[in-house]
Amino acid sequence: MPGKTVLFLPDKLSVTVEPGQTLLQAATKAGITLRGACGAKGVCGRCRVQVKSGRVSLSGQGRITPEEAAAGWVLACLAVPEDEVTVYVPEESRLTEHRVLLEERESGVLTAIETAETSLRPLFGRRLVTLAPPTLSDNTDDYGRLTWTLQQHGERAPFWAGYALLRSLPRVLREANWQVAVELAAVEGATEIQGVIPASGDLKGPFGLAVDIGTTTVAAELVDLATGNVVATAGTYNRQAAFGDDVISRIIYATETAGGQAALREAVTETVNGLVGELLRLRGLNPEDVRAVVCAGNTTMVHLFLGIDPTYIRLEPYIPAVNMPPPVRAAELGLAAHPEAWVYCLPGVASYVGGDITAGIKVSGIAAAEPLSLFLDIGTNGEMVLGNQEWLMACACSAGPAFEGSGITCGMRAVSGAIEAVRVLPGGFEVIYRTVGGEKPLGICGSGLIDLLASLHQAGVIDRGGRFVPDQESPRVREGSEGLEFVLAWENETGTGREIFVTQADIQNLMRAKAAVFAGIRTLLANVGLPLEAVEKVFIAGGFGRFLNIRDAIAIGMLPDLPLERYTYIGNSSLKGARLALLSQAVWEEMKAIARRVTYVELSVGNRFMEEFMSALFLPHTDLSLFPSLGKERD
Amino acid sequence: MPGKTVLFLPDKLSVTVEPGQTLLQAATKAGITLRGACGAKGVCGRCRVQVKSGRVSLSGQGRITPEEAAAGWVLACLAVPEDEVTVYVPEESRLTEHRVLLEERESGVLTAIETAETSLRPLFGRRLVTLAPPTLSDNTDDYGRLTWTLQQHGERAPFWAGYALLRSLPRVLREANWQVAVELAAVEGATEIQGVIPASGDLKGPFGLAVDIGTTTVAAELVDLATGNVVATAGTYNRQAAFGDDVISRIIYATETAGGQAALREAVTETVNGLVGELLRLRGLNPEDVRAVVCAGNTTMVHLFLGIDPTYIRLEPYIPAVNMPPPVRAAELGLAAHPEAWVYCLPGVASYVGGDITAGIKVSGIAAAEPLSLFLDIGTNGEMVLGNQEWLMACACSAGPAFEGSGITCGMRAVSGAIEAVRVLPGGFEVIYRTVGGEKPLGICGSGLIDLLASLHQAGVIDRGGRFVPDQESPRVREGSEGLEFVLAWENETGTGREIFVTQADIQNLMRAKAAVFAGIRTLLANVGLPLEAVEKVFIAGGFGRFLNIRDAIAIGMLPDLPLERYTYIGNSSLKGARLALLSQAVWEEMKAIARRVTYVELSVGNRFMEEFMSALFLPHTDLSLFPSLGKERD
Ligand code: FES
Ligand SMILES: [Mg+2]
Ligand SMILES: [Mg+2]
Numbered sequence A, B: 001m002p003g004k005t006v007l008f009l010p011d012k013l014s015v016t017v018e019p020g021q022t023l024l025q026a027a028t029k030a031g032i033t034l035r036g037a038c039g040a041k042g043v044c045g046r047c048r049v050q051v052k053s054g055r056v057s058l059s060g061q062g063r064i065t066p067e068e069a070a071a072g073w074v075l076a077c078l079a080v081p082e083d084e085v086t087v088y089v090p091e092e093s094r095l096t097e098h099r100v101l102l103e104e105r106e107s108g109v110l111t112a113i114e115t116a117e118t119s120l121r122p123l124f125g126r127r128l129v130t131l132a133p134p135t136l137s138d139n140t141d142d143y144g145r146l147t148w149t150l151q152q153h154g155e156r157a158p159f160w161a162g163y164a165l166l167r168s169l170p171r172v173l174r175e176a177n178w179q180v181a182v183e184l185a186a187v188e189g190a191t192e193i194q195g196v197i198p199a200s201g202d203l204k205g206p207f208g209l210a211v212d213i214g215t216t217t218v219a220a221e222l223v224d225l226a227t228g229n230v231v232a233t234a235g236t237y238n239r240q241a242a243f244g245d246d247v248i249s250r251i252i253y254a255t256e257t258a259g260g261q262a263a264l265r266e267a268v269t270e271t272v273n274g275l276v277g278e279l280l281r282l283r284g285l286n287p288e289d290v291r292a293v294v295c296a297g298n299t300t301m302v303h304l305f306l307g308i309d310p311t312y313i314r315l316e317p318y319i320p321a322v323n324m325p326p327p328v329r330a331a332e333l334g335l336a337a338h339p340e341a342w343v344y345c346l347p348g349v350a351s352y353v354g355g356d357i358t359a360g361i362k363v364s365g366i367a368a369a370e371p372l373s374l375f376l377d378i379g380t381n382g383e384m385v386l387g388n389q390e391w392l393m394a395c396a397c398s399a400g401p402a403f404e405g406s407g408i409t410c411g412m413r414a415v416s417g418a419i420e421a422v423r424v425l426p427g428g429f430e431v432i433y434r435t436v437g438g439e440k441p442l443g444i445c446g447s448g449l450i451d452l453l454a455s456l457h458q459a460g461v462i463d464r465g466g467r468f469v470p471d472q473e474s475p476r477v478r479e480g481s482e483g484l485e486f487v488l489a490w491e492n493e494t495g496t497g498r499e500i501f502v503t504q505a506d507i508q509n510l511m512r513a514k515a516a517v518f519a520g521i522r523t524l525l526a527n528v529g530l531p532l533e534a535v536e537k538v539f540i541a542g543g544f545g546r547f548l549n550i551r552d553a554i555a556i557g558m559l560p561d562l563p564l565e566r567y568t569y570i571g572n573s574s575l576k577g578a579r580l581a582l583l584s585q586a587v588w589e590e591m592k593a594i595a596r597r598v599t600y601v602e603l604s605v606g607n608r609f610m611e612e613f614m615s616a617l618f619l620p621h622t623d624l625s626l627f628p629s630l631g632k633e634r635d
Helices: A023-029 A066-070 A142-152 A163-175 A239-243 A247-256 A260-283 A299-306 A355-364 A446-458 A504-527 A550-555 A573-583 A585-597 A608-615 A628-633 B023-029 B066-070 B142-152 B163-175 B239-243 B247-256 B260-283 B299-306 B355-364 B446-458 B504-527 B550-555 B573-583 B585-597 B608-615 B628-633
Strands: A004-009 A013-017 A048-053 A056-058 A073-075 A079-081 A085-088 A124-130 A159-161 A179-187 A190-198 A207-213 A217-224 A230-237 A290-297 A342-345 A373-377 A383-387 A392-396 A418-424 A431-435 A477-480 A483-489 A500-503 A537-541 A567-571 B004-009 B013-017 B048-053 B056-058 B073-075 B079-081 B085-088 B124-130 B159-161 B179-187 B190-198 B207-213 B217-224 B230-237 B290-297 B342-345 B373-377 B383-387 B392-396 B418-424 B431-435 B477-480 B483-489 B500-503 B537-541 B567-571 B598-600
Touching: A004 A023, A004 A079, A013 A023, A023 A079, A023 A085, A023 A239, A023 A260, A066 A073, A124 A142, A142 A159, A142 A163, A142 A179, A142 A190, A159 A163, A163 A190, A163 B299, A179 A290, A207 A260, A207 A299, A207 A573, A217 A260, A217 A573, A230 A260, A239 A247, A239 A260, A247 A260, A247 A299, A260 A299, A290 A299, A290 A355, A290 A573, A299 A342, A299 B163, A355 A373, A355 A383, A355 A537, A355 A567, A355 A573, A355 A585, A373 A504, A373 A573, A383 A504, A392 A504, A418 A446, A418 A483, A431 A483, A446 A504, A446 A550, A483 A504, A500 A504, A504 A608, A537 A573, A550 A628, A567 A573, A573 A585, B004 B023, B004 B079, B013 B023, B023 B079, B023 B085, B023 B239, B023 B260, B066 B073, B124 B142, B142 B159, B142 B163, B142 B179, B142 B190, B159 B163, B163 B190, B179 B290, B207 B260, B207 B299, B207 B573, B217 B260, B217 B573, B230 B260, B239 B247, B239 B260, B247 B260, B247 B299, B260 B299, B290 B299, B290 B355, B290 B573, B299 B342, B355 B373, B355 B383, B355 B537, B355 B567, B355 B573, B355 B585, B373 B504, B373 B573, B383 B504, B392 B504, B418 B446, B418 B483, B431 B483, B446 B504, B446 B550, B483 B504, B500 B504, B504 B608, B537 B573, B550 B628, B567 B573, B573 B585, B585 B598
Parallel strands: A004 A085, A159 A190, A207 A290, A290 A342, A373 A537, A537 A567, B004 B085, B159 B190, B207 B290, B290 B342, B373 B537, B392 B598, B537 B567
Antiparallel strands: A004 A013, A048 A073, A048 A085, A056 A079, A124 A179, A179 A190, A207 A217, A217 A230, A373 A383, A383 A392, A418 A431, A477 A483, A483 A500, B004 B013, B048 B073, B048 B085, B056 B079, B124 B179, B179 B190, B207 B217, B217 B230, B373 B383, B383 B392, B418 B431, B477 B483, B483 B500
16 A cells, blocks of 8 residues: 655645554654644644545544534544645644744843853863884784873773774874874773874864753754854754653553654654754754764653653553663664764653753752752653752652643743743733743743743732632633633734733643642652751752743742742753763763662652642642741732 | 676586686685685696686786696686686695594694683673562662663673663563573673573573684684583684785785785685584574674784784784774674674784784693793794793794695695604605594695604605705605605505605795794793793694694704603694683683783894794704704714
């Protein structure tokens, strides 16, 4: 049976898929990421597309009404093309892609700290050496002479070389008159000699990649390994989003759909390769110029990226296949890099505390700190680490991707045009906001959503339970298709010509996200019998944007009511940690030591977490005594 | 231009070669090893073949007479087929192949010592382990659990695994109910996990190969790595012999003929694969059952086998590309073994003291001995090591392949039918001999040649200079095509129906070989200012046969005149060393340490060696005082 061709509009992208593959799979193949939130189960209803011509067979109707169905609307995840079809993909079914801001330095309430300096000794580097030419009385072999010289220069034995190199080594050394640049990769305690080239040649770079593979978003930095400078940055949505919002739905898709694991691997590989292509184009480089790649991601993301079976991550007792994956060649993963480049995935701790968190521990410095410190990564999953130089304890609460702009009707990443700060004036009649880059608003990102939740409550638009107060006068509060909603920006103000609004469902989503974070913190502290006030430093990572309004985050009851000076926002610490490891063999080794030190706390054991979660589903909390500083503002 | 087809008779083997390739290359391709001794230069005249039909173009005539040329005789190395040709290859132009004797235990004057026992811990092994199943409170990842368990069992960290393994690990462990056999390879200080299989499966082997890659002959043992037992042995001529007798002519062929290096690599690979096929057939096994290969060979052989440029081995200051080659996958070399099997080449010392000698040092035990000891490997090259537990010093003298039965008209390897001991009665009228296996004689091997030289001298057939005494009465001394020759066995006694004889040229060949050995020993001792008598133990390796008549070796002036009890014959110590390393990671590491300890003495520096060599071109020597025990027999 031949493949079926699908033409996507308005993009005019055409792809051919295997018989039996869905329109959702076809869209992913075409590079169009649909907003599948349910793992392609036909439940979330977010992957709506309109069939313009051709025949599709449906394995279900989903939330499509009979009138819509008559007009050709289907759920892409339930529709299989039967012949050549043309499909229209509306804007609202897409995860929009924007280029991440290269400049992250604007002032804000709580801006990101800069990464600590480390001595530059990257996982891949070039070392210029001059070998003593051999004589009858110094007749060491060429390879032995090379490795001896490298050792004199402080490179780490044992050395390792492929046969392509060894085979030409005698000629190369003599043609270069014994002055060569040696390309070295640090791999598992050994040094691989990847190349020996004349020192006189044109030696640009080498370059490396730091990649943060988030469940929702993927970000990458192109780094000059000779100087340690980041020369380009890019970010986008993870194309896996088409197959589910969170790690659990991805694992289900991987394990219960035929070819699912391969499809997820392809999706993330293409996401990363897309970013790499963008970065290389920016700097006029080729994939071969990328000589090392460090990836940070949660355990599920890393498994899927490496093509490793994630089944048991989801099943009690929640066991990953591997926490510390050995380095693997870029060629084996199909990455757009030098085929021999090693890809290093930062070591993780457990099924729900991955290498991205190890990165955060390193970047925040809590593993070396004296005061009791808390690290929070509020991404799709919501992980946290409590501890200091003596001990480290971590847990994960399923916070959901709300603060990454996903799962929220008008949510978006913290890129140009995202509302990053917002204030709703009393009564909800007026809204003041600021967007990233000062552009016309396109949507709202994490930091904006925290502001919004606090502000809607303070303005009296929503009650302590997060429900819209009925019968309000403001025209911004209106009846939508699924209940009340609040309009932040009218059609004429926005960059898209469509309104930006939050629904009741969006607000419940945010409430659950913030409650999960607070419940996690409380549970971790309860484990060591300490109160909230014992925490002397809090480091917050996540994709909120360029800054985070801590006062608002406390006001909604997401963060503990501590003096503001205890808080530091460290931005995307996963990406920063990946870069630090890329630039320092010592940091890479340290990451492994850190991962081994962390004790994992499984929140599903016992009732504590669930009780804390239920109590936190209020603004700020059922127990107001936990938020003494909010006393004055309380209603 | 299409390839040319060549049919070889009487073998009836047909091959197609590229335009421009010679009949010698065609024969090698067909598996017929011709006796090219000059490196396919048309000089030695040994690769004579007769063109029966078809047209060849000749780049020279060589030693072919006009009459012979008229009858179709050509030198195969100078003849290029121009269309389909049929070629007859006479027996005398071939290196005959025989199966090596499996039994080496017959008594003899000086029989080989058995290999010292070592604790069994092979470079590849299977380890049965039971993992503690994970629980919520013991949530270590699968791979971490596996490596932790292996470490508890004494396996060496760091561990390493390929992604094929990691990808299926979760399923395999659970299906096997956590009881698995783990396949482990020791590679450069780390342990590679090559396989994880249910412990309940059918677990034959694993098997490994020990290979001695000699310039003239190649020998291999198939070893059961679970028990340490050798289960099959085989040996043959190195097919590279078609391209030259010794390492120098091979290097010249490799570097000066287009495609020469590749042709030599192919020839030795096919030689080894032929042996492996034979061994596997004997035991009903497949290449995939071979999980580790250890090769010992001189530096040139190892370079050519690994496909590494040997150019600078031959050019002053004689520098190898690599003395300690990193392990390489069997697949990369095209070896008939499991594609992931590592191939380990024993570490060498210098361009002319290779891994075979390191093996000999280990097998003889001289590196750990208190008394001053001498190790001699009298193969094609003639290497020797002097020293003890304090110091080790080595050199190489080009002894030539005479004692391996090559370069001698009726010479052969020490296989069934070879004359291994011989006595010529006074006057040269009668000859008594013994053959390997008691078969009718086919030729004469190294130990027989030493006996013969001593005996011909003692019988008065040759003089002190090794020249035939003229005008003898014995019908065994006769005029041949190139001067006088001596018949050992008449047509009717032999297994081939052809006479077995030695020519004047053969004897000069043997004289040079024995002189080179003695000169080497003297030069090495002179380096440390010691007399011959200072040597307390002598270990002799080489392909002489199953034993060596030391008294005769002293009588011809090859070995120093020391009490016989100081001598031990250790047979093929290169092959034994390869097997020891295969069976013991500790020995493999020790070999590297030994190779590093040895000081190489370059004989071409200074005149000493050449002077010693000239003085030793007599029977036994110009200076008879060096051989006091021969006083009574002296003429
Ligand atoms: S309904 Fe299609 S992905 Fe959820
Ligand atoms: Mg993240
Ligand atoms: Mg040898």
